[in-house]
Amino acid sequence: IPATNSTLHKRASGVSWNPWDAAYQTYDYIVVGGGLTGITVAARLAENPSTTVLVIEAGADDRWDQRVYDIYAYTQAFSTSLDWQFPTDHGRQMVAGKTLGGGSSINGGHWTRGLDAQYDAWGQLLESSEASLNWNWANLFDYMKKSETWSGPNDQQRAKGADGIDDYHGSWGPVQVTFPDDMFGGPQQGYFAQSMQTLTGIAKSRDLNGGKPNCVAFTPQMMNWHDQDHRSSSPAAYLTPVESDRTNWLTLVNHQVTTLLWANGGTDKTSTGVRFKQADNSGQDYEVYARKEVILAGGAINTPAILQRSGVGDPAHMNPLGISTVISLPTVGKNLQEQTMSALGANSNGFDWGGRGPSGVIAYPNLYQVFGTNGNATAQRIRDNLATWADSQKGSAASKAALQTIFGVQADLIINKNAPVVEIFYDTGYPNAIGVDMWQLLPFSRGTVKITTSDAFTKPEIKVNYFSVDLDLDVQVASAKMVRKLFKTAPLSTLSTGESHPGFSRVPDGTDGGSDANWKGWIWDTFNPVHHPVATCAMMRRDLGGVVNGRLKLYGAANVRIVDASIMPTQISAHLSSTLYAIAEKAADMIKNGV
């Protein structure tokens, strides 16, 4: 007898690729995107057995794929079907995970956190009435720990330089964090740390995960030593262990959400569910309905695109595409902040790397350490230029005044609170035996994500506006010069026969370490995005250009939240995962507690 009512048949759970397991049914919560944050928030909501949760993920379930579970296969998923392969301006491509787990299934796995004051600053960008929501370091630090199980270094790892402070980490969370068993035991990582200290005066820290990252330190990774050091992705951490028990949670893979469905009328709009289709764009459209909330977790590029297709954005942008306005919110897709990376290298004298890595030592210098004797002058230049920069970037923000306020907060962190402005990532073997990837962390340049058609299968137009504030390029130049000096600083210099990337024929050395013009030419030719986009649906006051409030609720909607990297209002001086797990954990608690 065919079921006529969804309560009559057993609900599907676990992971499925059959659309009919979900289509035309009603769930308490629909989570759009089964990436880092989507799986995390879904897992916590599904802890209540009487709550039904559906996750819809465009990518496949590739947990069995070596490019996913093997952290040593890092980069092999790039430019494959596991990657959205987003084109951006300047012909650069941005990587984003299109697979169950999203970025957490293909990322580098490095586990770092930003400066405590950077998280406190997020609270300053909200209405004062939302102070009790505790968007601050103390609260997020608790959630970072909640998400984590830390396994400190054993004796052989300590002997190679690994260290950690147990109080900075969690003991019971799903994400496994540790140092790799095969971590490099050669001299290079320790020498890098020593040379950074000698060159810049930066402090060596036992552990940079306690809210004070302005240091150089050995850094752990999201990997599971109970499982052959395999990647601890969001599905490995939050889904696999409970997959057969949580019969109230279904994850539908290989299907893409095309638009939100809206109920008619109401001052605050209500989403009744979503429309979706097979991710290869074949077959029919389906619908599925939400009893309580729709939670967007498609990532910082796709979430604003889904909103714009669903009539939430700038009417002047959407209406010519044939999309009628449901909520006028012109900053959806604005405020994009992405970092820019350059890789420098030096030849080896033949030293033994002593293992296979991955690399795990990072320095986070502040403005004064990067610019040296020009530090104070650069700080003054920042103070003097905030209005000019806000004016030049206002097309990618709510207004000049809004951006100037946000820039003021950012400048205070850089100038007065020593927020690290650049990441110096020691990378054994890339782009040469001795390698350094370096990226400016806190750009003033702002960009946009915009759909160009109502078709859900056309990628949005991404304009990062790389280096459109000249300071961003100057930070990159100063950092490159610093790394050139680093290669010449003992003890790292004793391992090297000299710089290879860019090398002195490409950027002649001279007495000043190379001219700014030559460095700029090389950086423009070779930089890549860091694949850390944030802020396209920022959590801020509405007058600052916010898209969600401190409850992560979409302005103008009654039951839509956003829980992904798009809500981070600013970049932080860190890789993003630990912070995003904390955001998702906090979001789940707010939803469960009716906040």
Ligand SMILES: Cc1cc2nc3c(=O)[nH]c(=O)nc-3n(C[C@H](O)[C@H](O)[C@H](O)COP(=O)(O)OP(=O)(O)OC[C@H]3O[C@@H](n4cnc5c(N)ncnc54)[C@H](O)[C@@H]3O)c2cc1C
């Ligand atoms: C190459 C790379 C390296 C990185 N390295 C590190 C690192 O070493 N350490 C670190 O901490 N962080 C790192 N990151 C950053 C981190 O992985 C991301 O910031 C994080 O995954 C973002 O989480 P998210 O939940 O916002 O989005 P994602 O994890 O990207 O998840 C979004 C999910 O939504 C799905 N989706 C999108 N649109 C739709 C739709 N319409 N319908 C259905 N599903 C949809 C996507 O397929 C994806 O699975 C890296 C990221 C990349 C890309």
